[in-house]
Amino acid sequence: MSPRRRERRVIAAAGAAALVAVGLNLAFSAVAAHRRRKRRELPGFTSQVNLSAADIKRLADRTITKSKETYDAVAAVPLDKVSFSNVIAPLAELDAQQFPLVQACVLPRMVSPSDDVRRASAEAEKRLDSHFLQCRQREDVYRVVKAFTQKGERIGLEATRFVQCLVREFERNGAKLTQSKKTEMEKLKSHIDDLSLKYIQSLNDSTKFLLLSEEGLAGMPLEFLKELENTNGKRKVLLTSYHVTPILEHCKVGSTRKLIAVAYGQKGGKENIAILEKMVQLRHRLARLLGYPNYADYAIEPRMPRTSRKVLEFLEEMSEQLNDLANRELSILKDLKMKEQGDAQFGVEDLLYYMKRAEELKVDLDIGEIKQYFPVDLVISGMLKMFQDLFALRFEEVKDTETWHDTVRLFSVWDASSSDLLGYFFLDIFSREGKYAHTCVMALQNGCLCSNGTRKVPVAVLLSQCPKEFDGNSTLLRFPEVVRIFHEFSHVVHHISNRATFSRFSGLQLEGDFAEIPSLLLENWCYESISLKMMSGFHQDITKSITSEACQSLKRRRDMFAGLKLKQEILLCLVDQIIHTSENVDIDDLMKDLHPKLS
Secondary structure, three states, X not given: OOHHHHHHHHHHHHHHHHHHHHXXXXXXXXXXXXXHHHOOOEOOEOOOOOOOHHHHHHHHHHHHHHXXXXXXXXXXXXXXXXXXXXXXXXXXXXXHHHHHXXXXXXXXXXXXXXXXXXXXXXXXXXXXXXXXXXXHOOHHHHHHHHHHHHHOOOOOHHHHHHHHHHHHHHHHOOOOOOXXXXXXXXXXXXXXXXXXXXXXXXXXXXXXXXXXXXXHHOOOOHHHHHHOEEEOOEEEEEOOHHHHHHHHHHOOOHHHHHHHHHHHHOOOHHHHHHHHHHHHHHXXXXXXXXXXXXXXXXHHOOOOOOOHHHHHHHHHHHHHHHHHHHHHHHHHHHHHHHHHHOOOOOOHHHHHHHHHHHXXXXXXXXXXXXXXXXXXXXXXXXXXXXXXXXXOEEEEEEOOOOOOOOOOEEEEEEEOOOOOEEEEEEEEEEOOOXXXXXXXXXXXXXXXXXXXXXXXXOEEEEEEEEOOOEOXXXXXXXXXXXXXXXXXXXXXXXXXXXXXXXXXHOHHHOOHHHHOHHHHHHHHHHHOHHHHHHOOOEOOEOOOOOOHXXXXXXXXXXXXXXXXXXXXXHHXXXXXXXXXXXXXOOHHHHXXXXXXXXX
C-alpha cells in the first residue's frame, strides 16, 4: 500500500473515530441532560416521584427509622422537663418531613406502569401503616404529651389544636389502655377487618348474573345490548352497578326491573346480613373499650358534628323538611306510571325508571349529544382558566421534569397579585393498564412551616381514567365525568390555597366532611352558562360552544326530584347511624321499619 493511500486510510479512520467520538459525546451529553432534567429541583417541593421498587423499600426503611428515633427521643423527655420545643415541635416537624416521603412510597401503587413497583408500593404502605399505628399506641410518648398539656405552657391557637389532635389520636388508638385491653383491642380490630373484607368481597362478586331475553330488555339502548354476552339466545346481565343502573333507568319491562332490583338488593344474601350484624356487635365492643358510648360516636368524633346525637338530629330535621317536596315528587311519578301503564302500584324498581322518563318528558336534552361538546383537552384548559380567573391564580406548566408517565403534566401555582409560589399539581388524566380506576385527588406534600423557617408548599395529583385519543379523534367526556373532574380539581385548589403552619392542617388533611365542602360548592359552576361555555366546544369545531338552552336544561335536570334523591341519601345515613348506635341490631326488621317512612 502506497504511503499516500495509507495516509488517506488513516485520515478516514481518524475522521470516523472523530465522528464516533462526537456521537458518543452527544449521546453522553443527552444522557447527562436527561439526568439533570430528572434531578431538577422545584422550589418548596421535596416529594419524590417515579421511584423504583428498590427505592421505595429504602425510602420506607429510612422513614420508619427516623420516625422511631423521634418518638424515642420524645419518650425520653423527663415529665418535669416537658416543653413545646422538646415534645410538640419534634412531632410536628416529623409530620412535616415524613408526609411527602410516605406519599412518595404510596403513590406508585396507584399510578406506576410497573407491576414490580406497584407491588413494592403496596407492601411499603402496609409496613408504614403498621408502624404509624404502633407509634400512636405508644403509652410512653402519650404520657409525655399529656404531661405537656397539663403544664399550661402558652402556645398559639393552631398549635393548641395540633396538641389536641395528637392526644385524640393516641387515645383513639388505645394508648391509655392497659396491656391486656390493648391485646383485646387488637383482636377486635383484626376480627372486624376480616369480616369487613369478607363482606365487601361478597358484594363485589362480579360472577353473579341473570339471563334475560331481548324482549325482557325492551327499551335498552342498542349499544348496551351489544355489550352483553349472548348465552343460548339470552343476554347475560351481571349484578354489578355497570349493568344494573342502566336497566333500572331505561328498561320498559317492569317485571325485569323488579327481578334486577331484588337480585341486586340480595347480593351477599343472609350470610352478609349475619356478617354485618356481627360487625356491629364487635364495633360496639371496640368503642366501649376505648371509652365511647357506641361506635357511631367513635367514628364521628374526628368530624365536624363530634357526636352521633347531632348527626341524628340533623338527619331527622332534614327528613321532616323534605316530606312535602318528596311526596309531591312521588305523586308525579305515580301519576306518570298510571298514565303509561294503568297501574298505581309503585315499587322500588320503578323509582329510577320514572325519574328518567319524567326528565325526558320535561327537559329537552340529549345527554349523548351533549357529550359531543366536551373534548377532554378543552374541558381541562377551560377548567384551568376558570379557576385562575376565579381565585386570582396563575398556572404555569412545568416542562422537562420528572413524572411517572409521559402523559402526566405538572403545573406550578402562583398568586397572580403577589407572584408568590403557592404550590404544584400533577394532572394524570388518561387511563392505562395498572392505574387506579377512579377519579380522585391525592396530596403528595402538605403546606406547612418547617423548623428551619422554610415553607413546604402543597402538592397534589389529580387522577382520572379518561380514554386516550383514538385515530386522531379527541376523547369526549360525558357530562357527569366533567362534573366529577371539576369536583376533584376543586380539592386540588383547596389544598394548594391553604396557609397552615402545621402539616396536620393542610387542605386535604382537614376533617373529611369539611374537606368536601369547597368541592361541593364549586361544582355548581358546572351548571352555569358562563363556565360551561368556557369548558366546551363542539369536537369538530371547537369555536361552537354549548348553547345557553342546553346549559339551562342541564341545570333543570340536576334539580328535578331533589327531594326524593335527598330522601334516599338520608335513608342510607340513618341506617348507618342507627345500627352503629346499637349494641345489637336486626337488619331485616330495621329496613322494614325505615323504608316505608323514608323512601
